Amino acid sequence: MLTKRRVLGAGAGVTAAVLVLVTGWQAGAAEEPVxxxxxxxxxxxxxxxxxxxxxxxxxxxxxxxxxxxxxxxxxxxxxxxxxxxxxxxxxxxxxxxxxxxGGGVSRAAAADFPAGDEGYHTYDEMVAALQAAASAHPDITAVSSVGSTYEGRDIPVIKISDNAATDEDEPEVLFTCNMHAREHLTTEMCLHIVDRFTSGYGSDAGVTGAVDSKEIWVVPSQNPDGAEFDIAGGEYAGWRKNRQPNSDGTVGTDINRNFSYKWGCCDGSSTTPSAEDYRGPSAASAPEVRAVQAFVDSRVVGGVQQIKGHIDFHTFSELVLWPFGHTYDTVTEGMTQEEYDRFKSVGEEMAASNGYTPDQSSGLYITDGDINDWMWGQHKVLSYCFEMYPSGGGIDGFYPPDEDIAPQTTRNDGAVDILLANAS
Missing domain, CATH: 3.30.70.340 (Metallocarboxypeptidase-like)
Known part of the structure; x- marks a missing residue:
């Protein structure tokens, strides 16, 4: 299992009572400063x-x-x-x-998650988990890299297939996680996929059939710089973006507004560097985005994109979303009615399996430069965004206790299988 030993510690929830005790702030207390x-x-x-x-x-x-x-x-x-x-x-x-x-102002070197949340994987532990899976299942796995981050960290990818060392003529499926730094549950989602399709091979008929007939790629963290910063010193920072400096002295580009397709087209991202949805100074200016795009581009073999299905996992809100995000239109440039109907049908089937709410991405609000629009607009990959557990929760929505990892990752097993079945 791709898990780590848990050290017992403080509970994860922050109640209003605790907030009052810690800060003196009370909801509805008009005398308190905004x-x-x-x-x-x-x-x-x-x-x-x-x-x-x-x-x-x-x-x-x-x-x-x-x-x-x-x-x-x-x-x-x-x-x-x-x-x-x-x-x-x-x-x-x-x-x-x-x-x-558990957050604070000082950001020391990365250590571990705050007490009680040690079941989550740090970057080093994530890398070790992938290497352990590859060592235990050498015939069906191969670990490589899609590139490097701004701070020089490797962005590992693991391939799972019955002949992992060979580029077979089989449909490929890509799972990506941890685009936004504070969304650590998504890294656990990708590691669960790795664990399920390696440890279950040969004993689980569904897993074995998928591995024998597909080439599965998993990128557990697209933003390891930001993820490590978010837990530096054993505290949470609430950090979203990467760690690339901006010209005005601020730090960070929103990776999921920096992809090349329709970048900055539709007022669906910010030009202000300090904004949480800052799109960057130019399309694919973030090295993490260039790395992911180059990897997907590399899967075009003989003029045909081999990746047929993709899920990018985020938190939170419990949603299944599909392109396009840059327009409210369903039928538009790059999307026929037949294509949209397929997105909707598969999306609704996956949502029925995990209890999420299905919708076109722009049904929430307009975004541009996101990975799902790029995957479909550039490569015609059946690409979805999953917003995982919980449905709400403020700061705690990004930091559910590690006891939630197992039930909330296994909750998506059926949806993952549905995507694999439709990737052809």
């Missing part, structure tokens, strides 16, 4: 247009569920949202919530 970065529930953004308008104020959108949005906003951004006629409720001081959850 925080520099507040966690807000936004009501009234009931349409995709309205939600897109919310994102364009520069807030950090944490999740969307049933029309409500969880965002982190400055006082000016909160005022701008209220000016749009939206109702905001302040749930807490974002920085105080991070402090109470």
């Amino acid at each position: 925080p520099d970065q507040g966690l807000y529930q936004v009501q009234g953004a009931d349409t995709a247009d309205a939600r897109t308008d919310v994102t364009r104020t520069g807030v950090d959108v944490l999740g969307v569920r049933d029309g409500a949005m969880e965002v982190v906003a400055s006082p000016a951004q909160a005022a701008a949202l209220r000016d749009q006629g939206l109702t905001l409720s302040l749930d807490g001081d974002w920085d105080a919530l991070l402090d109470a959850r």
